[in-house]
Amino acid sequence: MQTEMQVWINDQSVALTASLNLAEILAQQRLDQGCFVAVVNDTVVPKTTLDQCLIQAGDRIEILSPISGG
Amino acid sequence: MQTSNWQVYGQTLKSRLFIGTALYPSPKIMCDAIRASGAEVITVSLRRQTAGDAANGQQFWQMIKDLNCHLLPNTAGCYSAAEAVKTAIMARELFETDWVKLEVLGDSFNLQPDPFALLEATETLIKDGFKVFPYCTDDLVLCQKLADLGCEVLMPWGAPIGTGQGLLNPYALTVLRERLPQLNLLVDAGIGKPSDAVQAMELGYDGILLNTAVAEALDPAIMAQAFKQAINAGRLAYEAGIMPKRLQAKPSTPTLDQPMWQQHG
Numbered sequence: 086m087q088t089e090m091q092v093w094i095n096d097q098s099v100a101l102t103a104s105l106n107l108a109e110i111l112a113q114q115r116l117d118q119g120c121f122v123a124v125v126n127d128t129v130v131p132k133t134t135l136d137q138c139l140i141q142a143g144d145r146i147e148i149l150s151p152i153s154g155g
Numbered sequence: 156m157q158t159s160n161w162q163v164y165g166q167t168l169k170s171r172l173f174i175g176t177a178l179y180p181s182p183k184i185m186c187d188a189i190r191a192s193g194a195e196v197i198t199v200s201l202r203r204q205t206a207g208d209a210a211n212g213q214q215f216w217q218m219i220k221d222l223n224c225h226l227l228p229n230t231a232g233c234y235s236a237a238e239a240v241k242t243a244i245m246a247r248e249l250f251e252t253d254w255v256k257l258e259v260l261g262d263s264f265n266l267q268p269d270p271f272a273l274l275e276a277t278e279t280l281i282k283d284g285f286k287v288f289p290y291c292t293d294d295l296v297l298c299q300k301l302a303d304l305g306c307e308v309l310m311p312w313g314a315p316i317g318t319g320q321g322l323l324n325p326y327a328l329t330v331l332r333e334r335l336p337q338l339n340l341l342v343d344a345g346i347g348k349p350s351d352a353v354q355a356m357e358l359g360y361d362g363i364l365l366n367t368a369v370a371e372a373l374d375p376a377i378m379a380q381a382f383k384q385a386i387n388a389g390r391l392a393y394e395a396g397i398m399p400k401r402l403q404a405k406p407s408t409p410t411l412d413q414p415m416w417q418q419h420g
Contacts, residue, residue: 095203119213121204122249127241129248147203149245150212151219153185154200154229155175155316155366 090142107146108135116148123148158390161361163196163339164254164286164307166225170195171356171386173227173341174379175366182218184375189222192369192379197224198256200231201242201249227288229256234269236276243280255280256310256343256364258290265315270297274304281305290343293327295334302338309338310364313355314345317367321351325358332359349378349385356389357397 088103094114101110107130111117123130123138124147130138140146160167174194179185189197199219204212219226228246233239236259243255259276261269268291277287281304289301293311301309311331314320322328323345332340342355343364352363363386372378 095205116204120216120249122201122245124245129244131248149201149249150204151216151249152200152202152212153175153177153179153215154198154231155177 090140092140092142093145095147101140103142105140106136107138107140110140110146111135111148119150121148121150156391158387158394161339168195168225169193170383171362171390172382173198173343173362173364174369175364176219177366178370179375180370182215185370186218186222188369188375188379189224191376191383193383195224196227197222198227198229198364198366199250200229201246225254226250226252227254227256228252229290230258230276232260233258234260234272236272236279239272239276240279243276243285244283247285253284254286254288256288256290266317267315268292268312270294273297274300277301277304277306288341293324293331295327295330298331298335302335307339308341309335310341310343312344313342313351314347316344318345319347319368320345321347322354325354328355328360329358349381352382352385353389353392356386357392359393362386 089100090103092099092101107123107125111123123135125138126145158171160169170193172192172194173196174189174192175198176185179188228250230239230242233242239257239259246255247253257273257276259269259272261267270292273289273291277289280287287306288308288310289306290310291297291301298309311328313322339361341362341364342360346352346363346365347368355363369375369378369382
């Protein structure tokens with residue numbers, strides 16, 4: 086049986102299978118489309134290293150995308 | 156006649172208008188207005204993605220890419236140096252540029268930049284390799300300190316963001332131009348109509364950053380053209396050399412050999 090962990094994605098609590106990397110989580114949550122930047126616990130994760138970033142229980146993940154600005 | 160090219164952090168530009176991408180009635184009108192403006196630099200921002208608006212976000216991004224402009228991400232809405240630095244770092248990764256329009260606000264009523272937090276964030280970001288475009292007040296000492304930190308561009312306000320009040324303090328803006336001749340100075344915020352832009356350009360400003368005055372016009376694309384022409388006219392006037400004001404009238408028609416000359420005192 087797979088263990089579960091609780092993480093925060095854009096301030097929403099989400100239950101995930103433990104031992105997933107960030108790339109897997111973003112794909113699972115359909116948050117990996119188009120242009121975005123991922124931030125884990127206030128640290129930017131470069132797109133090239135998403136699959137090397139192992140997520141732990143309680144981690145805070147932020148996904149940001151472009152919007153209009155003045 | 157077009158004004159001369161200029162350089163911003165090593166990037167050669169023709170247009171002296173930077174334009175925002177917010178507040179337009181529709182994405183298509185935004186694109187039409189930006190194209191009509193001739194701007195080569197557009198400001199953008201970033202926000203948390205939510206499942207519901209992911210598609211809209213990507214549509215916006217595709218339109219922005221198709222405009223083929225230089226992107227100037229902002230740190231709008233930040234009220235501390237730490238927030239602004241964090242936002243700038245995220246923007247660098249997202250937009251793949253080290254340019255940042257640094258906004259650190261100090262008051263929610265007039266959205267006035269916080270000069271102390273702005274200096275702190277500027278110092279941190281320049282050490283991290285950013286090319287900082289600080290949105291600042293027209294305070295001379297603040298601007299000198301920003302220049303000392305390594306800013307090659309300063310963007311003092313003409314008036315508070317979105318007010319359209321024009322240049323509230325032409326004296327302060329004139330002094331900045333006089334005291335910081337080596338810097339690129341752009342008036343950012345408060346421009347309401349093309350004549351405001353002309354006034355700033357005639358003062359010797361290198362460019363204008365605006366958004367609301369175009370986006371909230373009845374016809375944004377036409378207003379964008381009006382600003383393009385106004386900025387061009389103001390710059391040409393500055394380069395041509397504006398005559399000094401004087402108190403005493405001076406006839407433009409030669410008076411020598413004028414008939415009946417002896418009848419006038």
